[in-house]
Each structure stands twice: as structure tokens, then as C-alpha cells.
Amino acid sequence: MSSPTPDQRLADFQDIPVIDIHDLLHGDELARRMVANQLGRAARDVGFFQVVGHGIDHALRDGLITQAKRFFAQPEATKMERYIGRYSHHRGYVPPGEESPDPTKPDMKEAFDLAFELTSDDPDVMAGTPLLGPNPWPDLDGFREPVAAYYDAAYQLGRALMGGFSLALGLDEQKLLSHVTKPPSQLRLIHYPYNPDAEDAQGIGAHTDYECFTLLLPTAPGLEVMNGKGEWIDVPFQEGALIVNIGDMLEIWSNGEFVATSHRVRKVKEERYSFPLFFACDYHTVVEPLTELVARHGQANYPPLKSGDHLYAQTIQTFRYLRERLAHGDITLPEGARAVGSLGQHGKRKEQHDKEPKE
Numbered sequence: 001m002s003s004p005t006p007d008q009r010l011a012d013f014q015d016i017p018v019i020d021i022h023d024l025l026h027g028d029e030l031a032r033r034m035v036a037n038q039l040g041r042a043a044r045d046v047g048f049f050q051v052v053g054h055g056i057d058h059a060l061r062d063g064l065i066t067q068a069k070r071f072f073a074q075p076e077a078t079k080m081e082r083y084i085g086r087y088s089h090h091r092g093y094v095p096p097g098e099e100s101p102d103p104t105k106p107d108m109k110e111a112f113d114l115a116f117e118l119t120s121d122d123p124d125v126m127a128g129t130p131l132l133g134p135n136p137w138p139d140l141d142g143f144r145e146p147v148a149a150y151y152d153a154a155y156q157l158g159r160a161l162m163g164g165f166s167l168a169l170g171l172d173e174q175k176l177l178s179h180v181t182k183p184p185s186q187l188r189l190i191h192y193p194y195n196p197d198a199e200d201a202q203g204i205g206a207h208t209d210y211e212c213f214t215l216l217l218p219t220a221p222g223l224e225v226m227n228g229k230g231e232w233i234d235v236p237f238q239e240g241a242l243i244v245n246i247g248d249m250l251e252i253w254s255n256g257e258f259v260a261t262s263h264r265v266r267k268v269k270e271e272r273y274s275f276p277l278f279f280a281c282d283y284h285t286v287v288e289p290l291t292e293l294v295a296r297h298g299q300a301n302y303p304p305l306k307s308g309d310h311l312y313a314q315t316i317q318t319f320r321y322l323r324e325r326l327a328h329g330d331i332t333l334p335e336g337a338r339a340v341g342s343l344g345q346h347g348k349r350k351e352q353h354d355k356e357p358k359e
Contacts, residue, residue, distance in 0.1 A: 198268055221234070
């Protein structure tokens with residue numbers, strides 16, 4: 001009997017699991033494996049779940065939120081001193097309209113993007129590897145310390161989850177972590193200003209995430225996940241919980257056992273904030289179905305992909321300043337670059353839709 005496809009597995013879910021991961025962080029091997037089994041079920045059957053018992057306390061979360069509000073309350077000219085287009089490694093302030101997966105529909109949120117901190121004399125930085133380098137911290141007293149403290153805590157939590165995903169796949173706990181030494185794992189401080197003209201439309205903004213997985217600190221409801229029937233399932237807001245969703249790289253590594261599930265954020269008039277950490281593997285990692293899983297499944301279901309090049313290509317196609325550099329010949333797309341949204345569940349649905357006969 002053949003195994004169910006991802007869409008068949010996803011078809012049934014109507015809610016989002018909540019998993020207590022305390023024992024993954026503090027338990028013995030047996031306790032960690034028990035939590036990993038829960039992570040595996042959620043990654044296979046939903047692609048989304050919430051975690052509690054994660055150890056990132058209220059003070060750390062509140063410190064991040066407070067500093068984000070301070071930063072975005074500054075005058076536009078002050079924020080633009082750290083404009084993301086001023087830097088060669090894609091970090092800094094993202095003004096409204098800068099980011100747009102679809103160039104005809106600019107996204108009106110604003111953001112401050114930072115990532116794994118590397119010094120200017122790091123060999124990969126000196127070699128000009130895209131997305132790697134130091135963070136352009138704002139000249140705002142009291143900003144850097146609490147934001148960096150949250151990043152460090154979320155990054156370490158991401159490492160623990162990566163170990164749990166390895167266990168869930170029947171692998172050694174360090175199998176995937178061997179590819180996480182200085183990854184371009186990005187933390188975004190996102191501000192959705194009050195928008196009296198916001199109009200929601202079912203399905204608009206649906207996407208999967210490019211990296212291994214995302215660890216999200218939300219401050220309001222509005223996130224929705226697509227099940228296998230194409231229905232939008234609400235992710236309930238739970239105070240103190242963090243939301244985790246599988247990304248494209250883990251779907252590929254797992255040879256499709258784990259599913260990068262399409263999701264979106266409803267458009268609302270209210271002002272709100274959001275803080276995703278996109279947990280990535282090292283830039284030069286070639287991601288392909290793991291040999292253990294190819295043997296288990298009988299074939300590889302995905303071609304190899306260089307993780308950093310894929311992330312960089314998606315970024316170039318999404319940000320206005322990079323599209324302009326591309327058009328002027330200042331940068332080039334990495335070899336084999338895919339179109340935005342061509343992987344994961346969202347990519348499969350788009351490919352299937354494109355193949356359907358038109359009226």
C-alpha cells in the first residue's frame with residue numbers, strides 16, 4: 001500500500017497542534033524523543049504548530065516588542081538612515097512599498113531586518129557571500145541589547161527544534177545541526193500600520209517560507225493555514241506561545257515527509273506587530289533528500305538545491321532595491337534560480353493550477 005501524499009495527509013486537519021517542548025530542552029534522551037515524535041506528527045500532518053514551555057520568558061519577548069515600537073515611532077528620515085538598500089548584505093530598515101513578491105502589489109508594512117551577526121573580517125563576509133555580515137544597528141539608545149538577547153534566545157531554541165526534527169525523522173540528533181554554524185537566519189521586526197483602506201480577500205498573500213522553518217512571535221490573531229482541501233484554518237492567538245511552521249528546505253531534506261504548508265495573514269485595519277525568525281541552514285549547504293529517507297521512500301522526490309542561493313534568489317525577486325540592481329546589471333540571479341513561491345505546498349498548488357485546462 002502506498003503512503004498518503006502530503007495533500008491527502010493535510011486534507012483532514014482542522015486545528016493547529018500545541019506542543020509543550022520543555023522536555024526537548026531539559027529532558028533526557030527518552031523525554032526528548034517523546035517530544036520529537038509530537039513534532040514529527042505535526043510536521044507531517046499539518047506543517048504548523050504552536051509551542052509552549054519554550055523558555056523564552058515574558059521579559060525577553062516584551063523587550064523585543066518595546067524596542068520595535070520605539071524604532072518604528074521614529075521619523076521616516078531617521079529610520080531611512082538604516083535603509084536596507086544602503087548595505088550589501090540585506091539588513092536594515094524596509095520602508096512601506098519596498099517589499100513585494102508581486103511587483104504590481106507593493107506591501108505596505110514596514111520592517112527592520114537583522115540576522116546572524118558576523119564580523120566584517122569573517123572569511124565568508126570578506127568573500128562577499130550574499131546575506132552574511134554585521135547588523136546595521138540603529139543609533140537608538142537601549143535598542144540593541146534586548147533585540148540581540150531575543151535573537152540569541154530564539155536562535156538557540158531553533159537549534160533545539162532542529163535537533164528534534166532530526167530525531168523525528170529517525171536520524172541522529174546532530175544530523176541537520178551539522179549544517180547550522182553561521183546561517184543567514186533572519187529576524188524581522190514587522191510593523192503593520194493602521195490602514196483604514198485594508199480589504200481582505202481569501203487566498204491573497206498565500207505563501208510558504210524559504211528556509212528550514214519559521215519561529216514566530218505574534219502579538220495579535222490573523223494568521224491562517226491552508227489544509228489539503230484548500231480551506232483556510234485559523235491559528236488561534238495564544239498568549240506566550242510561539243508559532244512554528246515548516247519551510248521549503250525541511251520539506252526537501254525530509255523528501256516530502258514534512259510539509260511546507262501555505263499560510264497567509266488576514267488584512268485588517270488595526271495596527272499590529274509580528275516577529276518571525278526564519279531559521280536557515282548555512283549558505284553553502286546543498287539541500288537534497290537525505291540518503292536515509294531516499295532509501296526509506298524508494299526514490300528522491302526533489303532535485304538538489306543550494307540553500308543560500310535559493311534564499312538570495314527569492315530575496316532579489318522580492319525587494320525593489322535588489323530588482324533595480326539586477327536590472328542595472330550590478331548583481332545577477334544565482335544559477336538555477338526559481339520563481340518566487342515555486343516550492344512547498346504553495347508551489348505544488350500553483351503548478352497544478354497552471355496545468356489545468358483553461359475555459
